[in-house]
Amino acid sequence: MRKITGMSLARLESLQAGAAILALVLLWEILCATLKIQPWLLPPPSRIIRDTWEIRAVLPMHFLATLWAVVGGFFMAIAAGVPLAVAVVYSPLLRRIIYPLLLMLQSVPKVAIAPLMLIWVGYGMVSNMIIAATVAFFPIVINTATGLEAVDPELLDLTSSLDAAKIDIFLRVRLPWALPYLFSGLKVAVTLALIGAVVAEFIGADKGLGYLVLTSSSNMKTSIMFGMLVLLSAMGILCFYAVELAERLLCPWYLPAPTDAGP
Amino acid sequence: MHGTPRPADAPHAGPSAAPLISLRGVTKRFATRSGDEVLALKEVTLDIPPDQFVTLVGPSGCGKSTLLKLVGGIAAPSDGEVRLDGRRLDRPSRDVGMVFQRPVLLPWRSVLDNILFPIQMLGWPKAEYLDETHRLIELVGLRGFEKALPKELSGGMQQRVSICRALIYNPRLLLMDEPFGALDAMTREDMSIEVMRIWTERRKTVVFVTHSINEAVLLADRVIVMTARPGRVVLDIPVDLPRPRSLATEFLPRFREHAETIRRAIYAERRKTP
Numbered sequence: 122m123r124k125i126t127g128m129s130l131a132r133l134e135s136l137q138a139g140a141a142i143l144a145l146v147l148l149w150e151i152l153c154a155t156l157k158i159q160p161w162l163l164p165p166p167s168r169i170i171r172d173t174w175e176i177r178a179v180l181p182m183h184f185l186a187t188l189w190a191v192v193g194g195f196f197m198a199i200a201a202g203v204p205l206a207v208a209v210v211y212s213p214l215l216r217r218i219i220y221p222l223l224l225m226l227q228s229v230p231k232v233a234i235a236p237l238m239l240i241w242v243g244y245g246m247v248s249n250m251i252i253a254a255t256v257a258f259f260p261i262v263i264n265t266a267t268g269l270e271a272v273d274p275e276l277l278d279l280t281s282s283l284d285a286a287k288i289d290i291f292l293r294v295r296l297p298w299a300l301p302y303l304f305s306g307l308k309v310a311v312t313l314a315l316i317g318a319v320v321a322e323f324i325g326a327d328k329g330l331g332y333l334v335l336t337s338s339s340n341m342k343t344s345i346m347f348g349m350l351v352l353l354s355a356m357g358i359l360c361f362y363a364v365e366l367a368e369r370l371l372c373p374w375y376l377p378a379p380t381d382a383g384p
Numbered sequence: 385m386h387g388t389p390r391p392a393d394a395p396h397a398g399p400s401a402a403p404l405i406s407l408r409g410v411t412k413r414f415a416t417r418s419g420d421e422v423l424a425l426k427e428v429t430l431d432i433p434p435d436q437f438v439t440l441v442g443p444s445g446c447g448k449s450t451l452l453k454l455v456g457g458i459a460a461p462s463d464g465e466v467r468l469d470g471r472r473l474d475r476p477s478r479d480v481g482m483v484f485q486r487p488v489l490l491p492w493r494s495v496l497d498n499i500l501f502p503i504q505m506l507g508w509p510k511a512e513y514l515d516e517t518h519r520l521i522e523l524v525g526l527r528g529f530e531k532a533l534p535k536e537l538s539g540g541m542q543q544r545v546s547i548c549r550a551l552i553y554n555p556r557l558l559l560m561d562e563p564f565g566a567l568d569a570m571t572r573e574d575m576s577i578e579v580m581r582i583w584t585e586r587r588k589t590v591v592f593v594t595h596s597i598n599e600a601v602l603l604a605d606r607v608i609v610m611t612a613r614p615g616r617v618v619l620d621i622p623v624d625l626p627r628p629r630s631l632a633t634e635f636l637p638r639f640r641e642h643a644e645t646i647r648r649a650i651y652a653e654r655r656k657t658p
């Protein structure tokens with residue numbers, strides 16, 4: 122009984138949110154028409170949809186270009202970040218060396234590094250991926266290291282009382298223990314990777330949604346810019362939920378039991 | 385005299401019985417962050433014969449947990465020596481099972497796989513221990529929960545799983561560090577009965593740390609009282625209450641006497657050190 126009301130409450134809440142968004146879009150449309158706002162300044166939603174639909178033929182190519190930069194950069198960041206976190210946790214020396222370097226790297230605005238990547242790697246997908254990776258990298262390292270160290274000390278007492286091999290402790294205790302931490306880092310990282318990919322496309326690219334934003338801006342095609350912004354946010358949501366789905370599949374024990382009613 | 389004849393009558397056994405655990409002048413010092421030294425244990429000398437159920441009582445910080453770590457071979461004494469079955473302990477021994485205050489199960493593993501965890505860590509063939517796992521699950525009354533994840537179990541059930549995990553590789557010595565400390569009072573009493581039942585079926589040497597004087601007397605063949613700063617043994621008495629015991633045992637005059645003796649030992653020490 123309670124469960125049914127809970128579910129319908131959730132549905133009601135999402136309906137409310139949907140209705141509010143729809144109302145805002147309508148208000149936008151009406152305001153643009155009644156106040157006669159210039160479309161290059163603020164195009165009405167109908168115009169955005171129409172203009173974006175007109176270039177639909179080239180959209181998949183640009184969408185996929187950005188998506189590849191995000192996905193590639195994201196996995197590069199994992200491939201570099203997770204082993205680095207392991208190194209930091211297992212070696213006090215590496216920790217003393219790497220942490221200050223990471224902090225320095227983190228305090229440099231990544232947007233400022235991007236032109237340097239162009240010089241080093243050149244234009245193109247690989248360069249975009251690397252820029253996305255440098256932005257996404259930090260939360261992965263920090264969260265993985267935190268997770269690896271969060272293992273219950275009594276559990277480690279237990280493994281040492283069994284005289285267990287280090288590799289077994291790592292693979293069967295520390296790594297699974299760190300997985301939920303890793304995933305909360307990945308959720309932040311994937312969003313950052315998208316920012317990184319768009320920045321990379323701003324600086325030097327001949328395709329991608331970021332590239333379209335930039336070119337439509339210089340051509341005063343504001344409606345296309347808005348259309349690309351919608352597509353970019355859709356991509357961000359898509360990537361976020363893809364990571365969350367992976368989390369559900371890989372660490373089901375971590376998620377609250379379905380009976381737990383969360384806010 | 386005891387109603388049931390068994391080797392755990394060891395406090396009455398003569399010095400000829402070879403101890404399973406033997407501590408000689410064991411001292412343990414820790415360095416704190418500020419560089420001061422803390423004396424956790426001071427010259428503890430102790431023999432525990434096989435199959436005895438020993439409880440360790442004392443205030444927080446009296447070095448009970450430190451003592452368990454030394455006996456478990458996961459910490460080394462600063463002075464003195466710890467022997468297990470005559471051999472000097474300088475590394476962890478597979479003859480020791482540990483149960484902690486919290487169950488510390490692996491949250492991603494089922495009850496069955498949590499119990500098999502030590503077998504895997506020891507690199508022993510899992511398949512050969514499946515039957516024993518099921519027997520242990522039966523023994524602690526968790527049948528039907530083999531596939532359950534820890535989060536689906538109550539605190540008492542989780543602690544039963546952790547006891548099974550300590551028993552699966554059949555160690556001769558079981559170290560229990562306030563194993564019921566995190567449980568509510570009623571579950572705690574159930575678990576005391578449970579542990580006595582398990583101990584009757586799987587005879588082991590048990591060193592059991594507790595804050596509860598009643599729990600200490602109810603479970604033990606022998607109660608050791610420790611005091612804090614530095615941690616040392618101030619009382620070591622045999623408990624000559626008949627077995628099997630139940631919660632009704634707590635009403636026996638002899639039980640009260642033991643509890644009183646222990647309480648006096650703890651409070652006498654406390655008055656000395658303000």
